Amino acid sequence: MEQVLLILDWILYVLFAINILYLLVYSLASLRRNLPVPPSAIKHKRFAILIPAYREDSVIHECVYSCLDQDYPTDHFDVVVISDHMQPETNASLSALPIRLVEVHFEHSTKSKALNAAMAAIGNDYDVALILDADNVIPYNYLKDVNDLYACPGVEIVQTHRIAKNLNSDMALLDAMSEEINNTIFRLGHVKLGMSAALIGSGMAFQYDLFRDTMANIKAVGGFDRELELTLLYQGKHFHYLPETFVFDEKVQNTNDFSRQRRRWLSAQWHYCTVFARFVFRAIASRNWDFCDKMFQQLSIPRLLLLGFTFLLAFFFSFYNLFWSLKWWGIFILLVTALLIAVPRRFCTSRLAAALQGLPYTFLLMAANIFKLRGANKKFIHTSHGVVNSSNK
Known part of the structure; x- marks a missing residue:
């Protein structure tokens, strides 16, 4: 039984680690020198x-x-x-x-x-x-x-x-x-x-x-x-x-x-x-890395779910096998680092600290949505604007 759990542990770990390293690489890349500012145009496009x-x-x-x-x-x-x-x-x-x-x-x-x-x-x-x-x-x-x-x-x-x-x-x-x-x-x-x-x-x-x-x-x-x-x-x-x-x-x-x-x-x-998966091998053959990168994003674990499940797995293995848990805590720290780099400094306030207390409930909503996807893409789901729910202020 433990051998099966070990194999499952490593499969999940590799899957999560690839997703986290992807985020970390591009988060660090954002710190590179600023993009050049385009010069003023002479002609006005319509x-x-x-x-x-x-x-x-x-x-x-x-x-x-x-x-x-x-x-x-x-x-x-x-x-x-x-x-x-x-x-x-x-x-x-x-x-x-x-x-x-x-x-x-x-x-x-x-x-x-x-x-x-x-x-x-x-x-x-x-x-x-x-x-x-x-x-x-x-x-x-x-x-x-x-x-x-x-x-x-x-x-x-x-x-x-x-x-x-x-x-x-x-x-x-x-x-x-x-x-x-x-x-x-x-x-x-x-x-x-x-x-x-x-x-x-x-x-x-x-x-x-x-x-x-x-x-x-x-x-x-x-x-x-x-x-x-x-x-x-x-x-x-x-x-x-x-x-x-x-x-x-x-x-x-x-x-x-x-x-x-x-x-x-x-x-x-x-x-x-699923619609565009059939084009992946042709894109690789033609070195269309932009398309391949976007398809990886389509396959990747949503960020909030990645954060929540990485923490839960690290926490679980801390009690089951402390040695196994170390690698999970390691990638959890890498994920938090990637996200902290990506958060603008203006958000780092006491108000954000208070808002983060609602993150576990938000994670549960996202996790629940996994079981509600059937048919969701076949109908138009409108998000109301200009309406404030006073209970959430």
Whole structure:
């Protein structure tokens, strides 16, 4: 019996260690010298700012106003709101603004449907498609920064730095910290090693024709950005990153929204892992390391589950066999080190220490979601915005 347990111990250890070393390598890579700042562009590209808005009456106006208030020639960008199931009075007030309002009425709504409908309505007179969520807010110099990078040769796809708009609950703070860890490891660390940055669903810009043609073949219900990302990476496209160009995004404010959101993400991760698995060997043969790296991310253990289960296994083996436990405590320390490097210093406050007390419950929610993935990627799961759960403040 002990021999079987020993074999299982080592199988789990190797699996967990590979995941942890992956995070550590890119976390350390983020500490390398800063990325060069692109020079100011002479030519202004024409932007279509596409904002899918499903039942987003409470937040859409703030997003639109931030887009209109850009330090960029007004005749070189259009704000396009795709209104899906929003109130008539919201649509009326949006129609009074200098934007393009595209009203859609899908029986089963998805972002991919909304974006494709918008591009069919607005035509092709654009250089860049910029995708925002309805709860996003961008600073006045946002378009200028993106345009400057597009002036550099070969730039087709750009991910900007999504950052928390709100820290008004413990869950929002933890969600904001989690996203910054993702920014450090999967975007900044990657580009500093010459790899593609990960896309994140909003605050991302594409060469317009490329985005239109690619999206025409994407029918994703959930996780359209994952399908889009894997499709483009398989085509050999490279994703750039602007770490100092921020898009402010509303973080989940209660445990119910967190659980639904993560269930959607986990389901999409597993679904697209199976869909694109058949391309892995061809990608290896053609040395398409960006695609292989992304497929490894699809297969990897979600970070919170990795943290929780590594601790639990180290704790368990401390009582069963202290010698066995040493290697588990070793990789647990490496994992904590990788995460601490990736957390911005501004988060290291007494408030974070208090919020971390809720981490075990958050881990349990994530673990429970493993058993709720069936069918989650076949229906649109909406996360409400602009609503605060007072019990979680």
